[in-house]
Amino acid sequence: MKGGFSFEINKEMDSTLARTGVIKTPHGSIQTPAFIVVGTTATVKAMLPEQVREAGAQAVLANAYHLYLRPGHEVVEQAGGLSKFMNWPEPTFTDSGGFQVLSLGSGFKKVLAMQSGQAIDEEVIAPVSERRAFVDDDGVTFKSHLDGSSHRFTPELSIQVQHAIGADIMFTFDELTSLLDPYDYQVESLARTHAWARRCIAEVRKLRKAQPKRPYQALFGIVQGAQHEDLRRQAGQFIGALPFDGFGIGGAIEKDRLGEIVRWVNEELPADKPKHMLGISEPDDIFEAIASGIDTFDCVSPTRVARNGSFYTYDGRPDVNGARYRRDFNPLLEDCGCYTCQHYSRAYLRHLIKAGERTGATLMSIHNTHFIIKLVDDIRASITAGTFLDLKKTWLQRYYPK
């Protein structure tokens, strides 16, 4: 226990790296493995905090870059911190803004999906003239997506912003590369991310010393290295040797090799600290990540996809906009315990989404969030019961039929 933060492992599997545990933070505990719902701008899009809670969420992850731009991290600080500001009295995380190095930089306007074997052409990396984020060794210059104004993020500023926002768990400022960046660039970028990790630690020490009465805010170091085993292991060793409270595994990962890559990293990282995987939530990825030692993970997908009409079922992820649902008065998923499925039909939800009614986004988000959290709850229970591998096999066979 360090100032209200701790991680305790309850059950470890023999045959895989999967485990259950509890992360304790000043705002409460997280039973792991856990899906952390994304609330980028201090709100889970289209959902009230009560609905997020009722869907089973234990924690929310917001974004430093977005809150720095609007409303300003100092506003969140003055409000009493993220939890109080957004009326989410449970644990919170903040991402460092590292993702925006890619999404506004070389990945600007590009699909950042973790697909392998796709056609590789110039279209996949944004030309420099179109980018809104530019990296150098000291930091990143962003052009705001809101008004085009220039902003400079450094590891120090990211930590200052995250500290002001007041999340229980912060991440180091890292550079997220594209899978398509050449090896030489991955090496260069990794060195930069490592230098930044040290600077983040120095900065957080300074802030803790200056404000000793604040609730403890944990800092997780991020491991990069793309799809290269040597780089991933090197990164795991380097970041793992630094005094972080936990770790984030991020960056470009070929979907098919997710489990393998996470295993490399987790073999290098200290086993007794929590591991967060950034940006995943597809069922197969969830099973792979957890089997490879991941304790928590976050993703925009369940809520983003919900707003566009897709909903999770045990048999895949169809789209309610389909004409076949026009007169389908069944719930999205039979026997689903979520509020949406208890009260609304596919026909109604299809109508709401088609009509652009915000309630549609809300109800769809409730279902998808509930579904993914329920899946992770079931996985957690299966690890405890020793049936994880059975669940993994039967669940995935049904969801992804050949």
Added chain:
RNA sequence: GCAGGGUUAGUGAAGCGGUCAAACACGGCAGACUGUAAAUCUGCUGGCUUAUGCCUUCGCAGGUUCGAAUCCUGCACCCUGCA
């Protein structure tokens, strides 16, 4: 009754002799979405289809022309003025 204006694909609306199966918007259909520039984006949207291909379409009927959604005549309906 007189004088103008109008009638284009599911809807609205461009086009005003050939390059028009007909811009564009919406709607419809299908697909995408993995640390949220995402209530967004992409494709298709007369029929048949492998098609640089054929067939049927621009109120209705007829005509001019090598060629008409585009010009002329008649008819039908709608709108605006004046009666």
